[in-house]
Amino acid sequence: MELEWEGIPSVCIVHREMRDSAGAIARISGHPDYDMITVDYPYIPTATWSDEEIATLARELAPQVAAMLLGEQERNERPGPAPA
Amino acid sequence: MLHARREEWPDADAFLEAAYERGWTDGLPVVPATPERVEAFLATSGLAPDTVLGVVPTREVTVTAEHAAINSVMAGCRPEYFPVVVAAVRAHLDEHGNCHSTTGTLSGAAHAVIVNGPIRDELDVAYGAGCLGPGFRANATIGRALRLVIRNVCRAVPGFLDRATFSWPLRYSFCFGEDEAAGDWTPLHVQRGYAPDQSTVTVHSIMRMVSAWDSSSRDPEGVLDTLVAETRYHGIAGDAFLGDGVNVVYVMGREHQRFFFDAGWSKERMQAYLWPRLTAATAGFHDRRVNLGHPENILIVAAGGAGMAETWVLFPHLAWAVTRVVERPGDVPSETAR
Amino acid sequence: MSIVALDPTSGPVEGTARTRLAPRPPSLSGQRLGLVVNGLGCSERFLDALAAQLLATTELDGVVKVVKSSVSVPPDPGDWSRLTEGATVAITGFGG
Numbered sequence: 001m002e003l004e005w006e007g008i009p010s011v012c013i014v015h016r017e018m019r020d021s022a023g024a025i026a027r028i029s030g031h032p033d034y035d036m037i038t039v040d041y042p043y044i045p046t047a048t049w050s051d052e053e054i055a056t057l058a059r060e061l062a063p064q065v066a067a068m069l070l071g072e073q074e075r076n077e078r079p080g081p082a083p084a
Numbered sequence: 085m086l087h088a089r090r091e092e093w094p095d096a097d098a099f100l101e102a103a104y105e106r107g108w109t110d111g112l113p114v115v116p117a118t119p120e121r122v123e124a125f126l127a128t129s130g131l132a133p134d135t136v137l138g139v140v141p142t143r144e145v146t147v148t149a150e151h152a153a154i155n156s157v158m159a160g161c162r163p164e165y166f167p168v169v170v171a172a173v174r175a176h177l178d179e180h181g182n183c184h185s186t187t188g189t190l191s192g193a194a195h196a197v198i199v200n201g202p203i204r205d206e207l208d209v210a211y212g213a214g215c216l217g218p219g220f221r222a223n224a225t226i227g228r229a230l231r232l233v234i235r236n237v238c239r240a241v242p243g244f245l246d247r248a249t250f251s252w253p254l255r256y257s258f259c260f261g262e263d264e265a266a267g268d269w270t271p272l273h274v275q276r277g278y279a280p281d282q283s284t285v286t287v288h289s290i291m292r293m294v295s296a297w298d299s300s301s302r303d304p305e306g307v308l309d310t311l312v313a314e315t316r317y318h319g320i321a322g323d324a325f326l327g328d329g330v331n332v333v334y335v336m337g338r339e340h341q342r343f344f345f346d347a348g349w350s351k352e353r354m355q356a357y358l359w360p361r362l363t364a365a366t367a368g369f370h371d372r373r374v375n376l377g378h379p380e381n382i383l384i385v386a387a388g389g390a391g392m393a394e395t396w397v398l399f400p401h402l403a404w405a406v407t408r409v410v411e412r413p414g415d416v417p418s419e420t421a422r
Numbered sequence: 423m424s425i426v427a428l429d430p431t432s433g434p435v436e437g438t439a440r441t442r443l444a445p446r447p448p449s450l451s452g453q454r455l456g457l458v459v460n461g462l463g464c465s466e467r468f469l470d471a472l473a474a475q476l477l478a479t480t481e482l483d484g485v486v487k488v489v490k491s492s493v494s495v496p497p498d499p500g501d502w503s504r505l506t507e508g509a510t511v512a513i514t515g516f517g518g
Contacts, residue, residue: 002496003129006506008456009444012515021188021247021517028144030437036515039447044465046190054464057470065472066480069511071446071455088428099425108430116427144437154430185494236430244435325492402494 001029011068013037013061015045037064086119086133103158108236110228110256114158125153125166130413136395137170138177140238142184142246149175151237152229159229165207165222168285169229171408172197172259175287176230180329180404187240192248195234195287195400196333197227197259198385200273201283203410204261206325211261213389216335216396222268230287254293254412265384267345270329275380276407279418283410286383288333291401293319298340299393304349305357307340307395312361314397319372323402326375331405332362332397335385339393355379447511449482456509458497459489469513 003010014022016038026034043049043057093099099116103109109221115121126133126149133150140147149170175182176195186193199209210220218224239248248255264271273284294317296308311334320330344354359382362374376382383405447453457473459466466489473485486508488501497505505512 003456003458003506003512004443005441007444007477008512009446010456010512010514012514014515017190018247020243020463021245024244024328024435027435028239028437030440032436037443049464049468049518051467054468055458057439058468058475062472062475062479066450069446069450070448079465087430088430090426090428093425096425099427116425118427118431122428124427145432147432151430151432154428165511177429182494232430237432239435259437323492323494325494403455411431 001026001031001034004031009069009071011065013065014038014042015043019044035068037061037068086122087148088122088150090119106157107241110157110235112228114232115160115270117154117157121154121157121163122150124241124341125156125161126150128163128412129153129167129170130411131170137173138183140177140183143239143394145238147173147237147322148231149277152233155232155236156225156229159232160221160225162207162221162225165226165229166211167410167412168199168203168207168222168226168283169233169349171285171410172230172287173228173233175285175406175408176234176289176409178404178406180326181232181287181406182289182325182403183238185402187234188245189401190247190249190290192251192255193291194252194254194258194293195227195230196288196290196398197230198272198286198333199226199259199261199283200264200286200287201278201410202281203283204264205208205276209259211212211387213391215260215387215389216258223259223261224257227259230259231255231257250301254290260335260387262319263388264388266341269344269351269384269386272383272385273407278407280342282418284407286405286407288331288383288398288405289401289403290333290398292399293327294318294397294399295394296334296397297392297394303344304347304354305343307343308354308357309361311395312358312408315362315374315399316372317370318399319366320360320376320399322375326402326404329381329404330376330385330400331381332374332376333383333385334406335387335396335398336385337388337392337394337396338370338390340395341386351384352379354384355382358382444497450476450511452483452494453510454484454508455482456505456512457485457487458505458512458514459487460493460515461490462493472513 131149135149296314359379
């Protein structure tokens with residue numbers, strides 16, 4: 001939020017299990033509809049991911065990130081992709 | 085003048101059901117915080133209702149004395165416990181008490197409230213047999229009051245800002261005193277710079293709590309070597325925010341204490357023995373460095389009854405152990421107070 | 423007998439936004455991407471890979487990465503200045 005308030009368009013990427021607490025901070029900060037990208041299972045939170053998993057996730061999320069930085073996507077929850 | 089919103093219910097049952105529906109409780113019944121009770125609690129501290137006890141910037145939260153008094157009433161405290169709760173809330177909300185991280189964490193850290201000084205006996209804070217468990221009103225309700233403040237005021241509600249994977253029974257309440265008369269050790273609060281006749285609260289955020297059971301050792305070195313092994317089995321990682329201020333707490337029971345008293349070991353000598361052994365480089369998966377900046381970061385507390393030869397190890401979670409003095413109107417400031 | 427009791431909470435959760443969200447740029451061409459790494463789990467490796475992917479597929483002009491010194495605090499003041507002065511768009515987060 002502080003980056004947005006500094007005038008820097010930002011995208012927040014969170015795991016599904018952190019989504020509620022990240023959303024809570026957004027509500028407290030006065031932006032209850034703030035959009036985020038949610039990474040879902042089988043990516044396990046706070047676990048060690050393989051290089052292949054990381055490369056796949058980065059490749060699949062990049063278009064979403066670019067679109068959200070440009071404000072092209074509607075503000076709603078969308079799960080991240082599953083690994084190949 | 086009190087600021088909190090007031091509401092009227094037809095009877096105690098209706099209030100209690102409403103408290104559950106609104107998420108104002110930890111799952112156990114709560115006492116209605118009537119304005120009269122809250123005023124009586126505030127009077128024991130001499131604090132105005134809007135006195136700020138601390139803030140949680142990330143959550144846009146400011147905790148006042150009135151908030152703490154309301155939640156202390158609800159927790160079942162007696163009015164005279166309230167200055168202890170105030171000190172505990174202030175300690176927890178210290179920057180290095182790290183409220184946001186320690187109450188939102190996946191790991192479900194709990195908060196130990198350790199009471200020192202004359203107020204322990206005035207309030208019957210238990211420090212002998214069974215003191216870490218149920219059965220003692222002061223222990224149960226002071227610890228619970230801190231947790232209700234964390235829940236109701238600081239917004240650490242499960243599924244909202246509290247993201248604990250399992251959470252922990254210690255999150256209902258965890259408060260006990262030090263058995264300062266067990267031997268000739270320097271009490272915890274005196275080691276931390278307070279006068280013996282002052283009363284203090286030390287709040288330690290704990291990630292895990294492990295029993296170091298050793299009924300074989302018959303000398304100080306043997307007991308301390310067991311503590312080193314139990315602590316290094318888990319290790320304590322470094323953190324740039326916490327720097328060299330991280331603590332580990334050893335709550336030592338009588339069957340271990342006696343070896344140190346008999347051999348004339350002070351807490352300072354124990355700290356000097358433990359520190360280089362705890363901080364030695366990691367040697368394997370279950371022999372990890374304990375990242376403590378100084379020997380005095382090792383906090384040794386005498387407590388418990390006779391029987392089991394054990395010491396509890398309280399590992400930190402992303403916070404320092406923070407000590408605050410218990411302040412009451414009319415208390416004469418000690419000349420040796422820091 | 424009726425009971426009057428006080429609300430134990432700190433009030434409504436919904437806060438008041440200090441300002442509006444930042445306006446979005448018309449394209450990523452020439453923009454500099456800020457990365458805020460919290461250090462948990464795979465966050466740094468993942469954000470590095472994501473930044474590389476974005477650099478390869480858009481006309482971003484570079485990356486400003488800051489790694490928080492602790493999960494408990496915002497970036498250090500120096501890193502925060504580097505970020506806010508050097509980046510024009512940013513990616514944050516990841517508790518994993």
